[in-house]
Amino acid sequence: xxxxxxxxxxxxxxxxxxxxxxxxxxxxxxxxxxxxxxxxxxxxxxxxxxxxxxxxxxxxxxxxxxxxxxxxxxxxxxxxxxxxxxxxxxxxxxxxxxxxxxxxxxxxxxxxxxxxxxxxxxxxxxxxxxxxxxxxxxxxxxxxxxxxxxxxxxxxxxxxxxxxxxxxxxxxxxxxxxxxxxxxxxxxxxxxxxxxxxxxxxxxxxxxxxxxxxxxxxxxxxxxxxxxxxxxxxxxxxxxxxxxxxxxxxxxxxxxxxxxxxxxxxxxxxxxxxxxxxxxxxxxxxxxxxxxxxxxxxxxxxxxxxxxxxxxxxxxxxxxxxxxxxxxxxxxxxxxxxxxxxxxxxxxxxxxxxxxxxxxx
Amino acid sequence: xxxxxxxxxxxxxxxxxxxxxxxxxxxxxxxxxxxxxxxxxxxxxxxxxxxxxxxxxxxxxxxxxxxxxxxxxxxxxxxxxxxxxxxxxxxxxxxxxxxxxxxxxxxxxxxxxxxxxxxxxxxxxxxxxxxxxxxxxxxxxxxxxxxxxxxxxxxxxxxxxxxxxxxxxxxxxxxxxxxxxxxxxxxxxxxxxxxxxxxxxxxxxxxxxxxxxxxxxxxxxxxxxxxxxxxxxxxxxxxxxxxxxxxxxxxxxxxxxxxxxxxxxxxxxxxxxxxxxxxxxxxxxxxxxxxxxxxxxxxxxxxxxxxxxxxxxxxxxxxxxxxxxxxxxxxxxxxxxxxxxxxxxxxxxxxxxxxxxxxxx
Numbered sequence: 001x002x003x004x005x006x007x008x009x010x011x012x013x014x015x016x017x018x019x020x021x022x023x024x025x026x027x028x029x030x031x032x033x034x035x036x037x038x039x040x041x042x043x044x045x046x047x048x049x050x051x052x053x054x055x056x057x058x059x060x061x062x063x064x065x066x067x068x069x070x071x072x073x074x075x076x077x078x079x080x081x082x083x084x085x086x087x088x089x090x091x092x093x094x095x096x097x098x099x100x101x102x103x104x105x106x107x108x109x110x111x112x113x114x115x116x117x118x119x120x121x122x123x124x125x126x127x128x129x130x131x132x133x134x135x136x137x138x139x140x141x142x143x144x145x146x147x148x149x150x151x152x153x154x155x156x157x158x159x160x161x162x163x164x165x166x167x168x169x170x171x172x173x174x175x176x177x178x179x180x181x182x183x184x185x186x187x188x189x190x191x192x193x194x195x196x197x198x199x200x201x202x203x204x205x206x207x208x209x210x211x212x213x214x215x216x217x218x219x220x221x222x223x224x225x226x227x228x229x230x231x232x233x234x235x236x237x238x239x240x241x242x243x244x245x246x247x248x249x250x251x252x253x254x255x256x257x258x259x260x261x262x263x264x265x266x267x268x269x270x271x272x273x274x275x276x277x278x279x280x281x282x283x284x285x286x287x288x289x290x291x292x293x294x295x296x297x298x299x300x301x302x303x304x305x306x307x308x309x310x311x312x313x314x315x316x317x318x319x320x321x322x323x324x325x326x327x328x329x330x331x332x333x334x335x336x337x338x339x340x341x342x343x344x345x346x347x348x349x350x351x352x353x354x355x356x357x358x359x360x361x
Numbered sequence: 362x363x364x365x366x367x368x369x370x371x372x373x374x375x376x377x378x379x380x381x382x383x384x385x386x387x388x389x390x391x392x393x394x395x396x397x398x399x400x401x402x403x404x405x406x407x408x409x410x411x412x413x414x415x416x417x418x419x420x421x422x423x424x425x426x427x428x429x430x431x432x433x434x435x436x437x438x439x440x441x442x443x444x445x446x447x448x449x450x451x452x453x454x455x456x457x458x459x460x461x462x463x464x465x466x467x468x469x470x471x472x473x474x475x476x477x478x479x480x481x482x483x484x485x486x487x488x489x490x491x492x493x494x495x496x497x498x499x500x501x502x503x504x505x506x507x508x509x510x511x512x513x514x515x516x517x518x519x520x521x522x523x524x525x526x527x528x529x530x531x532x533x534x535x536x537x538x539x540x541x542x543x544x545x546x547x548x549x550x551x552x553x554x555x556x557x558x559x560x561x562x563x564x565x566x567x568x569x570x571x572x573x574x575x576x577x578x579x580x581x582x583x584x585x586x587x588x589x590x591x592x593x594x595x596x597x598x599x600x601x602x603x604x605x606x607x608x609x610x611x612x613x614x615x616x617x618x619x620x621x622x623x624x625x626x627x628x629x630x631x632x633x634x635x636x637x638x639x640x641x642x643x644x645x646x647x648x649x650x651x652x653x654x655x656x657x658x659x660x661x662x663x664x665x666x667x668x669x670x671x672x673x674x675x676x677x678x679x680x681x682x683x684x685x686x687x688x689x690x691x692x693x694x695x696x697x698x699x700x701x702x703x704x705x706x707x708x709x710x711x712x713x714x715x716x717x718x719x720x721x722x
Contacts, residue, residue, distance in 0.1 A: 088704075093513075093694070094696045097699040109652075124707045144502075158523065158524055163519055164513075166531060168524065171527050171528075176526075193501055197450065198452070201449060201450055292458045292461060317419050335458050339459060341459070342459060
């Protein structure tokens with residue numbers, strides 16, 4: 001990652017210095033924070049990413065509606081500065097408990113609930129243009145990886161090709177990982193852990209010289225950062241493999257273009273070059289999996305209708321697939337491929353799709 | 362693990378041979394399956410484990426109520442035999458899709474839903490006295506481990522002390538893991554991933570010469586098997602660290618005594634010698650964490666009342682704790698310890714509890 005820890009400290013320091021300057025000049029201390037509400041979220045067609053627009057709000061100390069949040073922002077900023085200084089990481093929940101205090105002589109708490117401290121972290125991310133992970137705040141880890149890659153992490157050399165059936169558990173702070181060797185032609189991201197295990201057991205990553213990443217459902221920030229780094233630093237194509245339903249397709253679009261709730265970090269954690277390898281509804285019919293489909297529920301159809309309208313799904317291939325799903329009223333899981341044999345996915349389906357470049361954009 | 366794969370094949374073969382014998386003798390082919398309903402689940406005070414009683418049901422072919430299930434049982438058994446033979450693993454969902462067929466000339470499916478094939482697997486586990494994992498069926502993986510341990514898994518040598526911030530992701534089939542070196546005084550099992558990361562970063566396992574296992578909530582079968590193996594094969598004490606609430610305490614009891622839904626495998630995947638290290642409600646008051654408690658909801662109080670009645674919570678120490686929770690109407694998370702400082706858990710709370718042997722039974 002380009003940003004070193006010192007940059008974060010610098011940014012945190014300059015936030016504090018600006019406030020001090022305001023105070024010394026007798027001004028109302030304040031800060032400007034880009035707005036994250038829907039009205040300021042834009043899909044950038046050029047970068048293929050969700051991003052924030054230019055609208056900002058001002059948070060100042062001498063404003064009854066702002067002063068508590070102002071205090072909270074500085075508390076969190078100071079906390080993060082000490083994390084960087086002490087070189088430790090912690091979860092956002094631990095931070096909440098650590099900062100929860102009652103002001104002496106009052107009944108007023110710094111924070112009453114974690115739902116008050118969480119958005120402050122995002123405010124700092126946006127305001128300082130840093131990632132939560134660089135502020136040393138961890139998110140829940142999820143995801144596994146295997147492949148011909150050697151990394152250095154916290155002093156250990158780790159070979160992703162020599163981790164047995166287990167794979168390497170992706171931590172939430174992968175921006176500190178140093179790549180020592182990356183020998184792969186592409187990255188295959190798979191939504192389902194069971195699918196990861198099947199491909200891993202068949203040594204798919206070895207046979208096809210790729211890096212295999214299992215996200216276990218919606219990709220965690222750590223997994224998304226890792227995919228982004230492998231794509232941008234090593235120019236590896238990224239193929240995403242999810243269930244054939246609106247939920248799976250959205251998982252793909254989040255990896256590719258970011259999500260609305262994290263639009264402010266899309267440019268740093270999404271992978272615009274990612275392609276979708278499957279499952280499509282077309283696959284279901286092509287590979288004769290009709291017996292293994294699931295009837296789409298009302299909520300699936302509704303979600304499909306929403307995807308149809310998203311700007312980043314305005315591509316003829318996707319419009320066709322989503323409409324086909326609505327028309328047929330079915331969806332299917334990755335596991336449905338097992339109907340054609342347990343090794344069908346690793347020996348036929350994926351290799352053929354990759355060979356024929358049958359991807360959705 | 363004591364059982365080699367050949368034993369599983371032998372058991373599957375003998376199931377088939379018994380059926381063949383019945384047919385050759387002109388008898389109604391049948392099998393006997395231990396009953397798994399509540400009425401046949403017993404808490405064995407001596408082994409401290411939930412287990413099945415002696416009640417059995419007979420499933421036979423010439424019985425309209427049984428014949429479909431009889432057919433399904435043999436289908437699943439044959440499937441598992443081929444998994445063992447081909448030396449591959451698969452998920453129970455993949456199995457369902459693989460076995461789903463329509464009988465030629467009829468509209469009858471082998472299985473209509475996965476809820477039909479799942480219980481058949483358990484039937485086989487009980488009937489043959491094998492684990493699902495030995496039948497080569499995987500469950501969802503969850504859990505991470507770090508420590509001074511070297512294992513061999515699928516041909517790779519893996520050093521749990523050299524995996525950076527990531528740790529080793531525990532697969533669902535750990536009975537094939539071969540321990541090459543185990544240098545530890547105890548096993549610390551922690552419910553929360555965030556807690557695992559904090560302790561891992563502070564190198565708790567190095568400083569205290571232990572194996573650190575994060576279960577990420579309710580422990581998956583793979584994690585429970587791993588804990589059981591470390592306890593039984595290396596005589597390591599096991600300390601379980603969960604949130605201070607009925608849900609956390611139940612996680613502990615499942616690791617220690619097994620669960621009702623898996624009572625038939627308790628003797629093989631639970632760890633009766635496990636002890637509970639925290640959080641207790643007493644801790645909350647002792648360590649002045651009152652500000653970081655959460656008001657117990659009605660459902661918490663109800664669940665606490667249920668725990669009070671379970672045979673395996675009939676110990677004065679537990680009765681006192683659970684009653685204290687109900688009386689005070691509060692619960693607390695592991696993260697609440699961060700109120701006393703981010704390193705309080707790793708430098709004070711856990712070391713002191715271990716030193717003073719402050720465990721609940």
